[in-house]
Amino acid sequence: MRKKKIKFFKNKFLPLLTAILLITAFSCPLRELKIPKPPADRHKPFDFIGRKGMVVAAHPLAAEAGLEMLRKGGNAIDAAVATAFALNVCEPFASGIGGGGFMVVYIASERKVIVLNFREKAPSQVSPEIFDEEGKTKTQGLAVAVPGALAGWTHALNTYGTKKLSEVMQRALSLAEEGFPVSKTFSLINKDEYEKLILNAGELTCYLNKGFPYEPGERLRNPDLAQTFKTIALKGVDEFYTGKIARKIVQAVKDKGGVITLQDLALYEPVEQEPLKGIYKDYTLYTLPPPSSGGLHIIQLLNMLENWPVKKWGQNSSPYIHHFCEALRFVFADRARYLGDPDYISIPVDELISKNYATRIVSLIKPDHTLDSYPYGKFKEKKNTKGNTTHVCVIDKEGNIVSLTQSINYFFGSGIVPKNTGFLLNNLMYDFSSDPSSPNVPLPHRQPVSSMGPLILFKKEHPFLVLGSPGGTRIFSSLTQIIINITDFDMSLDEAIEAPRFFTYSSMGKAKRISFESRIPEIIIESLKKIGHDINVRKAFDKYFGGAQGILILKEKNIILGGADSRRDGYGAGY
Amino acid sequence: MMIKNIFKILFLLAFFIFTVSAREKKETALPVFEQPLLITSAGQSADVYLASILAKKAGLNSSLSKIAAPKDMKNIKTLVLVLGASLKGLGSAGLDKAKEKERVNLLVAKAQKKNIPILCLHLGGEARRGKLSDEFITSFLPFAKMAIVVKSGNKDRLLSRICEERNIPWKEVEKATDALKPFKEAFK
Secondary structure, X not given: OHHHHHHHHHHHHHHHHHHHHHHHHHHOOOOOOOOOOOOOOOXXXXXXXXXXXXXXXXXXXXXXXXXXXXXXXXXXXXXXXXXXXXXXHHXXXXXXXXXXXXXXXXXXXXXXXXEEEEOOEOOOOOOHHHEOOOOOXXXXXXXXXXXXXHHHHHHHHHHHOOOOHHHHOHHHHHHHHHOEEOXXXXXXXXXXXXXXXXXXXXXXXXXXXXXXOOOOOOEEOOHHHHXXXXXXXXXXXXXXXXXXXXXXXXXXXXXXXXXXXXXXXXXXXXXXXXXXXXXXXXEEEEEOOOOEOHHHHHHHHHHHHOOOOHHHHOOOOHHHHHHHHHHHHHHHHHHHHHOOOOOOOOOOHHHHOOHHHHHHHHXXXXXXXXXXXXXXXXXXXXXXXXXXXXXXXXXXXOOXXXXXXXXOOOOOOOOOOOOOOOOOOOOHHHHOOOOOOOOXXXXXXOOOOEOOOOEEXXXXXXXXXXXXXXXXXXXXXXXXXXXXXXXXXXXXXXXHHHOOOEEOOEEOXXXXXXXXXXXXXXXXXXXXXXXXOOEEEEOOOOHHHOOOEEEEEEHHHOEEEEEEOOOOOOEEEEO | OHHHHHHHHHHHHHHHHHHHHHHHHHHXXXXXXXXXXXXXXXXXXXXXXXXXXXXXXXXXXXXXXXOOOHHHHOOOOEEEEEEOEOHHHHHHOOOOHHHHHHHHHHHHHHHHHOOOOEEEEEOOHHHHOOXXXXXXXXXXXXXXXXXXXXXXXXXXXXXXXXXXXXXXXXEEEOOHHHHHHHHXXXXX
């Protein structure tokens, strides 16, 4: 009996065990990284790790969709578009085919950076009178601009991608059909925007759970959006801009008092632009030119910060916050005075981003008190307190990079969903100024000023940091703080992203109060009060300040780090 | 001695049964409201739409007006006040805190004059608490004939304490959708 057992062990078990071990060994790539899991406390800084590629997005399922595309051999552009489609499903309140955005793309083989502008445009029948006295559009439909996202994604795919539209949307399509459990963030935003949804999308919309806001963990399915994706996959993007979907968009907007026409949709085209370039110490920054103000203002801020001993002052020290905030107030004065659609107005971009101009402003800023006034334009700034938009960063194994910021403007956009399509239309017309004398006045075909600032920062010749964020007018302030946290305060990527933030602005030449995350020590806040700042303390991790996503490329270590903001549902997926 | 102890035990048992039955009585003796009902906000939060959906799902004859005035109470047999403030809601209704309180006070006065019972709902949970919301809760909940509150909004027992101090029957539910059952049962 015993011999029989030994014989079995020798003849069958040992070869079987050896085979299993060999198969296991060969199926695991030797150089595959062990990917640590993020900590349970989402606010604890955590860098996602990859060696070949990385996708960072505002939802785990969207980041996974992008990673899946990279693993299938797609490049960064394919993965970015796959992620964007998935975000339309999982984070529908922030972006989607009913909106628009900007993409900064680095083509590694050509060492070239391009900007793709697919921001929404004003309809042809729009006029400056769309706003009422309180700065609201007179009807909800008038808030909707001509969407550009789908045209932009397709242009990016056709020009720089390797996959078909039908391939990159596959994961998103499944997610829309199968559904996903909504997060706490989703639920909170859903409750905040409940009124808009019930009044515009109606109680039967999938963006409400049988008429009620979603509770965390409840499953959201969007079969209408899945069908829309299928239709686009089958019939092409023209279906959206000239076909049946276009007619549904026009009708839905018209029903809510808007003026988008079929011709407006048919005429929409994304455009490629030269990136805006800035230099900060040893770094070169590539970002958006106008009509986005974000990139320009990041360069302005960095130019000013270069003049001060920020490292010596320390991160979030009193002098650092004071000088940064004073600089921000000058930047906002410029924003109101000069920014608009460059196709229609002249913007002194070169002057604004010059080192000399920064030095002139720096000389006006006093170390021990706030100023009584800031040079300002005559144009009244609208207060924007909405936290919105989304950002995606992707790098592939060839080194191609996408930094993509996109939006439907306010959370859940206009709340209008064209019949049986499952996607939300934007309310981007709110990014125009309600002041008819502003350069950012709503006029036909114009693009309103944006605050977005997707960027790629190069260290010497090589891409070093990919970064972007939602957050309305807080975007360029938050992104600049993150850059300084890394370049001057030697923080790791996610440490820099999670670090406490602050924000201020000026309006009509007057300083506005500083908003802080409550983690900034009381002693710092008190010292700022003493030199004339008004203060507003917000939550410890407040999505008001955005939800940044970033990738840090440590070339010498052959490591890619992903940082995802815990202020929203940020997540990284690397391999 | 033993008989004495038995009496003691019987006494305690009787006291326990009495307490439990009294408590049950308090919970079951809920007022019965009549239709039609007017739903309005006390604080201009969007939760007023939740109440409207609840009424619709409960098959109740209701009307919704975020900024209802006493004149809207004609032929109304129940006034539903949805408690909770929203700065955004107040702003878009063109109201401030004082004006909104004045509006709700007029409604309450009219309801009292016409013997129209008030049903208070607090559906927004924790998010619908804070200084501003609490002012509306403490001002108007005491006028309720009954209240339904979402549990997370009553962690500090502010709402239940007000109800208990004034013998207002109240029901606590986990989330807004769970309010449907007690809301429906509260009407004839």
